[in-house]
Every structure is written in C-alpha cells, then in structure tokens.
Amino acid sequence: ASPETGTDLSEALRVLNTVFGYDSFRGDQQQIVEHVVGGGDALVLMPTGGGKSLCYQIPSLVRPGVGVVVSPLIALMQDQVDALTALGVRAGFLNSTQTIEQRNQVETAFVAGDLDLLYLAPERLSMESTARLFDRAEIALFAIDEAHCVSQWGHDFRPEYLALSTLHERWPDVPRIALTATATHATHEEIARRLDLGEARHFVASFDRPNIQYRIVPKNDPKRQLLDLLRTEHPGEAGIVYCLSKASVDKTAEFLVANGISALPYHAGLDKDTRATNQSRFLREDGLVVVATIAFGMGIDKPDVRFVAHLDLPKSVEGYYQETGRAGRDGQPSTAWMAYGLQDVAQQRRLIDMSEGDQAHRRRLSAHLDAMLALCETVECRRVQLLNYFGQQAQPCGNCDTCLSPPQTWDGTIPAQKVLSTVLRLDRERRQSFGAGHIIDILLGKQTPKISQHGHDSLSTFGIGEDLKDNEWRGVLRQLLAQGLLTVQGEYNTLALTEASAEVLGRQRQVMMRREPERAARPARSERK
Ligand code: ADP
Numbered sequence: 001a002s003p004e005t006g007t008d009l010s011e012a013l014r015v016l017n018t019v020f021g022y023d024s025f026r027g028d029q030q031q032i033v034e035h036v037v038g039g040g041d042a043l044v045l046m047p048t049g050g051g052k053s054l055c056y057q058i059p060s061l062v063r064p065g066v067g068v069v070v071s072p073l074i075a076l077m078q079d080q081v082d083a084l085t086a087l088g089v090r091a092g093f094l095n096s097t098q099t100i101e102q103r104n105q106v107e108t109a110f111v112a113g114d115l116d117l118l119y120l121a122p123e124r125l126s127m128e129s130t131a132r133l134f135d136r137a138e139i140a141l142f143a144i145d146e147a148h149c150v151s152q153w154g155h156d157f158r159p160e161y162l163a164l165s166t167l168h169e170r171w172p173d174v175p176r177i178a179l180t181a182t183a184t185h186a187t188h189e190e191i192a193r194r195l196d197l198g199e200a201r202h203f204v205a206s207f208d209r210p211n212i213q214y215r216i217v218p219k220n221d222p223k224r225q226l227l228d229l230l231r232t233e234h235p236g237e238a239g240i241v242y243c244l245s246k247a248s249v250d251k252t253a254e255f256l257v258a259n260g261i262s263a264l265p266y267h268a269g270l271d272k273d274t275r276a277t278n279q280s281r282f283l284r285e286d287g288l289v290v291v292a293t294i295a296f297g298m299g300i301d302k303p304d305v306r307f308v309a310h311l312d313l314p315k316s317v318e319g320y321y322q323e324t325g326r327a328g329r330d331g332q333p334s335t336a337w338m339a340y341g342l343q344d345v346a347q348q349r350r351l352i353d354m355s356e357g358d359q360a361h362r363r364r365l366s367a368h369l370d371a372m373l374a375l376c377e378t379v380e381c382r383r384v385q386l387l388n389y390f391g392q393q394a395q396p397c398g399n400c401d402t403c404l405s406p407p408q409t410w411d412g413t414i415p416a417q418k419v420l421s422t423v424l425r426l427d428r429e430r431r432q433s434f435g436a437g438h439i440i441d442i443l444l445g446k447q448t449p450k451i452s453q454h455g456h457d458s459l460s461t462f463g464i465g466e467d468l469k470d471n472e473w474r475g476v477l478r479q480l481l482a483q484g485l486l487t488v489q490g491e492y493n494t495l496a497l498t499e500a501s502a503e504v505l506g507r508q509r510q511v512m513m514r515r516e517p518e519r520a521a522r523p524a525r526s527e528r529k
Pocket of ligand 1: 022025047048049052054301329
C-alpha cells in the first residue's frame with residue numbers, strides 16, 4: 001500500500017475489481033473493509049468460505065503501510081503468498097521454515113515499505129527482534145487470523161496466541177482485525193477479552209450453509225457405508241474423509257483405492273513431501289478423495305469439495321462445523337455425512353479421561369463432547385440444532401436427514417433399566433465391570449465362553465433382553481452413554497453407572513430414545529476388503 005492512496009469506499013472497490021477481479025463485496029465484507037480502512041478495530045465471525053481474507057487484504061492495500069497477518073497456518077503461507085504475488089500484490093512471510101537469508105530479504109522489504117502484506121507465524125510475536133522490526137516499519141493493520149486459537153475454551157488453543165495482547169499495548173494506533181470461523185458465545189467472549197477487543201466492532205455473519213446437506217447415520221460397517229455413499233451419490237467427485245487415527249486413515253485409503261476410488265492419505269505420520277504432494281494434488285486435480293486426520297484442512301480453499309465424510313466422531317461441534325464447512329464453498333449442493341456408533345462415544349469419553357490437564361479442562365472437553373452427541377442424537381432438524389449451538393435461530397431446513405425422514409422416538413426406560421441393573425449387579429454382586437459387547441450378550445442370554453467362565457448365566461438379568469436385537473441394544477447403550485446415564489472407565493472401556501443412573505433405576509426418570517433406522521441392505525456390487 002502506498003501513502004497517497006485514498007481511504008474511501010471507491011478505492012476499496014477499485015482494489016476489489018482490479019486486483020482481485022471480483023464485481024462486488026459479499027455479505028458484511030464492505031462494512032468490515034470500510035471500518036478497518038477507517039482505522040477501527042474489528043472482530044469478524046464468519047463461516048469457512050465466507051470470504052474473510054479480503055476483509056484484511058483490501059484494507060492492507062488501501063491503508064498506508066504494510067498489513068501484518070498473524071496466522072498459525074505456516075504450511076500454507078507459501079501458497080498464500082504465491083497466490084497474492086500472482087495477483088500483483090507484494091506479499092512475504094516470516095516463519096521458521098526459512099533460511100536466515102530469506103528472512104533478511106523479507107525484513108528488508110518490510111522496513112523499506114516494499115510489501116503490502118506480511119504473514120507472520122505466531123511464535124515470532126514474542127521475539128524482541130520482531131518488536132524492533134515492527135518499530136522500524138509503517139504498519140497498516142494487524143490481522144489475527146484463526147483468532148479462536150487464543151481461546152482455551154475453544155478446540156484449537158495455541159499458547160503463542162496469548163502474546164497477541166501485546167500488539168495493542170505496544171502499537172495502540174494500529175487497527176486490529178481478528179477473524180475466526182468459530183462462533184460459540186464462549187469463544188467469542190474469550191477472543192474479545194484476551195485480545196482486548198472490547199471496543200472493537202463485532203461483525204457476526206450467519207453460520208448457515210444452506211447448500212450443505214447434513215446427515216448422521218448409525219455406524220455398522222463404516223468403510224462399506226462410505227463406499228456406498230461415494231459410488232451412489234458422489235462418483236468421480238472431490239471430497240474429504242476424516243478419521244481419528246493415522247492407522248484408520250491408511251486402512252480406509254487403501255480400501256477405497258482397492259475399490260476403484262482415487263483416494264490419497266494425509267496425516268502427520270507421513271513424510272513432509274508426501275503430505276505436500278497429496279495436498280497439492282487434491283487442490284489441483286479433479287475428483288480426488290483425501291482420507292485424513294484433522295491435521296488436514298485448516299485453510300484449504302478448494303471450491304468444489306462435494307462431500308465431507310466423518311468415519312469417527314469429532315470432539316466438538318466447532319470442529320465438526322469447521323470440517324464439514326470445507327464442503328461446497330462454491331455454493332453447489334454438497335454432503336456432510338457422518339457414521340457414528342457406540343464405540344465412538346466410549347472412545348471419546350475414554351480420551352477425555354486420559355487427557356492431560358486439570359479437572360476444569362476435562363469438564364470443558366466433556367461439555368464439548370456432550371454438545372456433539374446431542375447433535376448426533378437429535379430428532380430435530382440438524383441445521384436448527386447446529387445454528388442454535390452458535391446462538392443463531394433457524395427454521396427446519398427440509399434438507400437434512402432428520403427433516404427428510406423424521407426419526408421416531410420411543411420410550412426406552414425399560415431397556416435402559418435392564419442395562420443399568422445388569423451393570424449394577426455386576427458391580428455390587430461380583431465387583432466386576434465389563435464392556436458393552438458382554439453386557440449385551442448377558443441381556444440376550446447368549447452362552448458365550450466368557451459368560452460360562454464368569455457364571456454370568458446365573459445373573460437375574462441374564463436373557464431378559466431377548467425382545468431387542470443385538471444392534472438395537474447397541475443403539476440403547478450408545479444413547480445411554482450419550483445422555484450421560486452410563487459412562488466408560490479403565491483401560492478396557494468397561495461400563496459404569498453415573499449419578500444420573502440412579503434416577504432411571506429408581507423409576508424417577510423416563511428415557512426417550514431415537515429409533516434406529518433399519519440397517520441398509522447390503523448392495524450386490526462386488527467389493528474388496
Ligand atoms: P474464508 O477465509 O472465510 O474461509 P476465503 O477468504 O478463503 O474464505 O474466501 C473463500 C472464497 O471466496 C475464495 O475463493 C475467495 O476468492 C472467494 N471470495 C471472497 N470474497 C469474494 C467476493 N466478494 N466475490 C467473489 N468471490 C469471493
């Protein structure tokens with residue numbers, strides 16, 4: 001940006017047209033740009049794909065000086081700078097992947113005013129050399145991208161982000177714009193407080209993504225369910241499949257490839273070159289499927305991702321929203337599909353138990369998981385539930401799975417009592433605890449080796465659950481876990497009662513459940529494991 005440029009709207013529009021090649025601003029962009037160009041602070045909450053980048057890029061070009069962008073997306077800085085350079089914008093970055101010579105070059109250009117935008121890794125903020133550098137240059141604004149990383153309540157906390165509070169103390173006259181796609185009330189408040197943005201204007205966009213169809217199905221045979229989805233609804237289309245572990249990423253990618261789908265793995269266990277190649281192939285080629293851990297995706301800007309599939313339960317609604325938000329940035333119909341089952345709940349509860357950090361931290365993680373489970377088990381419109389979570393009102397969308405085929409509810413109090421009293425008896429009478437599979441075997445009255453070994457056929461609840469099928473019991477147990485009426489503990493995910501269980505056993509509490517859809521018929525198509 002040069003000092004002689006005007007600071008009015010027409011200048012911003014001219015940059016939008018001539019530099020970025022767009023006709024008009026979208027949503028709140030114009031107001032945000034005007035506010036920041038005028039020197040105001042802003043906190044921008046806008047969903048993924050909403051167009052946050054222009055909100056700081058254009059003011060950086062219009063205002064005198066260099067726009068400094070703090071971003072945790074180090075792996076993407078080179079791409080971002082290349083893209084801007086291709087548009088004729090003078091951009092550079094400073095992070096740990098550079099040689100000293102490369103850094104010196106960028107710093108010289110920065111001080112000389114030969115840059116419009118400088119991307120900076122957050123860990124550089126706490127370095128005294130960075131402060132000295134800032135003192136020697138004219139700074140147009142500070143943009144704080146992925147601002148939710150400052151929030152401990154959020155799902156992606158970065159300790160280096162706490163140093164961001166010094167920006168305002170040391171350079172009080174430089175406007176700041178903080179941006180995030182995470183918008184729960186708690187995160188919003190924490191960003192404003194930690195970054196001292198109380199005086200800033202807050203711009204909160206709608207989080208509705210009307211072109212995304214949300215679907216959450218019971219997990220039976222996840223890889224086959226996924227293959228079905230890809231073959232029947234998204235043949236030859238680009239998409240992202242999220243798995244929790246590196247091992248399941250590898251296995252799922254191999255399975256898809258063996259079944260004729262062009263799939264690539266992506267996770268932190270792969271070497272840097274493979275990761276970079278797979279990411280850039282996904283961005284540049286048509287119709288590739290990336291199977292990935294959540295390490296993949298922050299800042300991925302590919303407009304025609306037609307589906308995002310989750311084979312494991314995300315840890316929070318924020319995470320789910322961000323991940324699914326990578327679908328359909330071009331506004332075309334897209335699918336957010338997830339398979340979710342009993343093991344997911346047990347596994348996530350277990351991960352929280354084992355997590356480091358204090359009691360308060362574990363309570364936060366638990367609250368995040370509970371909200372995610374409520375979204376999975378809801379009988380209401382998924383979109384309404386999702387937007388309510390972000391504090392926004394909506395009408396039933398008519399497009400998600402629960403709108404299209406409203407799930408029946410049923411009174412599951414008696415089956416719940418059967419499960420809970422089995423767990424209670426094992427604990428009281430035998431001082432034992434077992435996992436879900438064994439509890440179900442007891443209820444179904446199965447004579448397995450483990451049952452005879454422990455003499456569990458003499459329990460009074462043995463065989464009292466023959467009215468439900470195995471997978472129906474799995475649904476009951478999953479919902480009891482989701483509702484906090486049952487919990488898992490120990491190394492082997494054994495089941496235990498909670499304080500709330502007593503109310504059900506004492507008949508003071510009714511347990512409503514979501515009816516499991518019939519298991520989908522197995523397709524005749526050939527497939528390889
Ligand atoms: P976010 O950072 O909010 O996820 P981006 O800034 O990456 O979103 O923008 C998403 C996509 O929308 C990009 O491809 C961008 O070029 C495009 N875009 C943003 N603003 C506009 C606009 N006013 N007109 C047309 N396209 C836009």
